[in-house]
Amino acid sequence: MEDATPRWIAAMRDARYDDAWAIERAIMAQRDPATRNDPSLPYHCRWVWDGRSPDGRDVLVRCHHGLGDTIQFARYLPLLASRARSVTVEAPERLHILLRAIADVPLLAFDPARPAPPAALDIEITELPSALRVPPLAVPVPYLSHRPAALPRGTIGLCWQAGGWDRDRWVPEELLLPITRARPCLSLLPGSTALPVLNPDGCALDLSTTAALIAGCPLVVTVDTMVAHLAGAMGRPVWLMLKAEPDWRWNPQALRSDWYPSARLYAQQRAGDWTGVVDRIAHDLPGFFHHGSAENNDGQPAQPLGARLLG
Structure with missing residues (x-):
């Protein structure tokens, strides 16, 4: 029996959703x-x-x-x-x-x-x-909101590790030093870090706390993990660090994602090369802050009709 998974992944990444759903139903029928x-x-x-x-x-x-x-x-x-x-x-x-x-x-x-x-x-x-x-x-985005934490203006939220199930999604924290030197930063991970961030003891393992911090940041830089989805669901600008062959929902050849219009994708150009990913992010940061993107996205974004507020 043919493994239809590669065709399904290609269809999802190309936003050919009708094709992907037809593949799913064919699999289900078998x-x-x-x-x-x-x-x-x-x-x-x-x-x-x-x-x-x-x-x-x-x-x-x-x-x-x-x-x-x-x-x-x-x-x-x-x-x-x-x-x-x-x-x-x-x-x-x-x-x-x-x-x-x-x-x-x-x-x-x-x-x-x-x-x-x-x-x-x-x-x-x-x-x-x-x-x-x-x-x-x-489906309109954002579909989730939270009152923002009070943070220094221009603070970047950082998340450089996914769970232990995929160590290929771990970025060596020292590679993020150029970002922490450019702007005030905070960690969105539990546990301590040697990076010069606002919270060196880390972020509490609590979704409401994490959501408040994300809501207060004009930009989140993260690997492919829950933080990326939470920031995207809230409509917050999120720059996503991806391995060369990422999960099916991300197209490594694209800069944007249908799932989260506020996301920008930074995929490894060579497997294991996180240095190149962070270098591109550091290069793009001045333009993001200089052109007013951050000024327009500090704190809570504009709420769509009917949005509920957490916390």
Whole structure:
């Protein structure tokens, strides 16, 4: 059987979403229904949705992927709620404060040992674009907001490490010294750092605190991790440091992303070359601040109609 994953990745990166969704449905048609939500697999490796439309049904949205994935696809929850009979979301409890600000739906704490019982239609949150057949640009951004922390004007938020699951997304912190010398900076990571930042002891492991810091920064520079999704969901300018062959959602040949219009992509030109990435960012920083981008983006951005405020 052909592995359709490369074709799907190419379609997603090229914004050929109808093609990507057709590939997904072809894959689904070849699956054995008995393997759906297979308890022998880790939650993030399971397939949950059976391909039926969520329209008019009681839907349980399961958030079995990472925090960043949930934030990325939570943009679809209000639309889903308008089309389904009812929507309940099962997600890690630490995400509930964000999800409440995005959609007015019941929330369940995800306990891997005791998952919620099935509903009329179960779907993993990452499957919502295909189920609803709605591309990312059709969903307004920002879809999340937070009161900004009080920070020195022009502060850059920095995040240079992803989780331990992918050490290729770790940037040696000393490479960021040119950025910290150019502007006041703060760390968006837990734990201490030797970098000359405003918070050398690091950022509290709390999503509301992190969101407040991001809201107060005119620019966030980060690797591909939850911080990137949180900044993008809030419409904050975010410069994304990517490895040469990044995750499917980022096109390494592009400068922008359909998922987050406020993002600018900086992919490695050679595998492992973070120096080149940081050099390009340092080169572009003066233009960002000189041309007023930062002045127009200090603190909380303009709110779209109906936006809710966290905190």
